[in-house]
Structures are given as structure tokens and as C-alpha cells.
Amino acid sequence: xxxxxxxxxxxxxxxxxxxxxxxxxxxxxxxxxxxxxxxxxxxxxxxxxxxxxxxxxxxxxxxxxxxxxxxxxxxxxxxxxxxxxxxxxxxxxxxxxxxxxxxxxxxxxxxxxxxxxxxxxxxxxxxxxxxxxxxxxxxxxxxxxxxxxxxxxxxxxxxxxxxxxxxxxxx
Amino acid sequence: xxxxxxxxxxxxxxxxxxxxxxxxxxxxxxxxxxxxxxxxxxxxxxxxxxxxxxxxxxxxxxxxxxxxxxxxxxxxxxxxxxxxxxxxxxxxxxxxxxx
Numbered sequence: 668x669x670x671x672x673x674x675x676x677x678x679x680x681x682x683x684x685x686x687x688x689x690x691x692x693x694x695x696x697x698x699x700x701x702x703x704x705x706x707x708x709x710x711x712x713x714x715x716x717x718x719x720x721x722x723x724x725x726x727x728x729x730x731x732x733x734x735x736x737x738x739x740x741x742x743x744x745x746x747x748x749x750x751x752x753x754x755x756x757x758x759x760x761x762x763x764x765x766x767x768x769x770x771x772x773x774x775x776x777x778x779x780x781x782x783x784x785x786x787x788x789x790x791x792x793x794x795x796x797x798x799x800x801x802x803x804x805x806x807x808x809x810x811x812x813x814x815x816x817x818x819x820x821x822x823x824x825x826x827x828x829x830x831x832x833x834x835x836x837x838x
Numbered sequence: 839x840x841x842x843x844x845x846x847x848x849x850x851x852x853x854x855x856x857x858x859x860x861x862x863x864x865x866x867x868x869x870x871x872x873x874x875x876x877x878x879x880x881x882x883x884x885x886x887x888x889x890x891x892x893x894x895x896x897x898x899x900x901x902x903x904x905x906x907x908x909x910x911x912x913x914x915x916x917x918x919x920x921x922x923x924x925x926x927x928x929x930x931x932x933x934x935x936x937x
Contacts, residue, residue, distance in 0.1 A: 678847040685851050685874050689858030694866040701870050708877050715888045720899050727903055732910045739914045743921050760860045768853035775845060796893045804893040816904040823908030827915035
């Protein structure tokens, strides 16, 4: 009961802050709303018995990626005029988004009702996988993916430096 | 909380992120919306990992987080380059592929 209340509170916070990211005109406010969203999602991970993921969410996303976003906002000096909120309601795209959301949810529910044997379990089967099991799995069966991720990060870092630097050299 | 609630939250977050990606013009906000969508996917993966008792979901989350960090780094570099070169990062006003 307590968990359910906490879950819906966190889910509501996450949804509201995601909406705020979309609606705020100033990117700084958007980054701050994303901070709330990421922390709420970290709380959801904790509720779902994934403390390792929650930890990495806070360290990696809040600690690294969001700081990077804040640096970008600070360095680039976004001048924003007009009201603090934008309500970008182009009717066609808004309608398409609503249809996708409703259709996805309805299809999911219908699939769950139609195929009860392949449907969702009602409750969690005991505690979730521990961080030890995940680490063992990551470093044995999924070692290649792990190494590829490190190569990807290296390539991204080098690429980011190159993109910014080339521009500076030309001007 | 049931798995249905988790999946519902994931769909909702993803839809908000996707709508923001389509509707907003500011390139930085587009990157923020991408992060929201990645988080929604991570949430659903964590839920399934919990309810079906598998470690794969959480391994996927690690990889997606690494990919998201890489995307943020490269995306911010591109936004900075666009801003320096064209003086704007409004996607509605950048309509030429040729620099």
C-alpha cells in the first residue's frame, strides 16, 4: 500500500516534470525540470528493487549529463524573449501524439487481456535480481556489450571534441 | 504497484518526450526530450527485469545509459557548433543541409 502510494507520487512527479521540460521556454528551467524528472525516476528504480540502477542514474545522469547540459546553457548564453511558457500546440502533431499514446496503451491492455498466458505477472516474484548477479552477468555473458559501450563513449568524447574544435579553427 | 502501472508510466513519459521532440524548436530542449524518452525506456526495462526476474533488463539499462551519455555529449557539441556557425539553435529556422 505504502509502495503503491509512493509509486504513483513519483510517477506523477516524473510526468509533471517531463511536461515542464516541454513547456518551459528557457532551457535552464528545462534542465532543472529534467533534474526533478531524473530524481523521480531514480526513486522509481529504488521502488522496483534496482538500487544499482538508481545509483547510476544519480551519478551518471544527474552528476554528469545534466552538468554538461548546464555548462552548455551557461556557455552559449540563450537569450529568451517572450513569456516563460510556450504551449506548442500544433494541432496535427498534438493529435498524432495523443493517438499514439492512447493507441499504445489500448493495444497493450488488449494484448494483456487477449493472451492471459503470455500476459503480465500480477505481482513481483520475490526480491529482484541483486547487484551481484547483475555484475556477474555483465562481466561474463554480456562482456562484449560492455566493452562496446566503452568504445562508444570514447568515440563520442573524441567526436565531441573534434566537432567543437574544427568550428573554432575555421572562424 | 503492478507491472501495468510501470508500463503505463513508461508510455506516458515516452509520449511526453516524443511530443516535446516534435513540437519544440530549441535544439537543447530537443536533447532534453531525448533524455526523457531514454528514461522512459529504462523505466519499462527495469519493471520487466523486476517482474520477470532477469538480469538482462538492468544490463540493457547500463548500455542505454552509456549510449545516452554519448548522445548528450555529441549532441551538445553539435548544438554548440550550430550556435556558433549559424547564430541560432532553433530547428525551425535551420532548414538547409548545406552549411
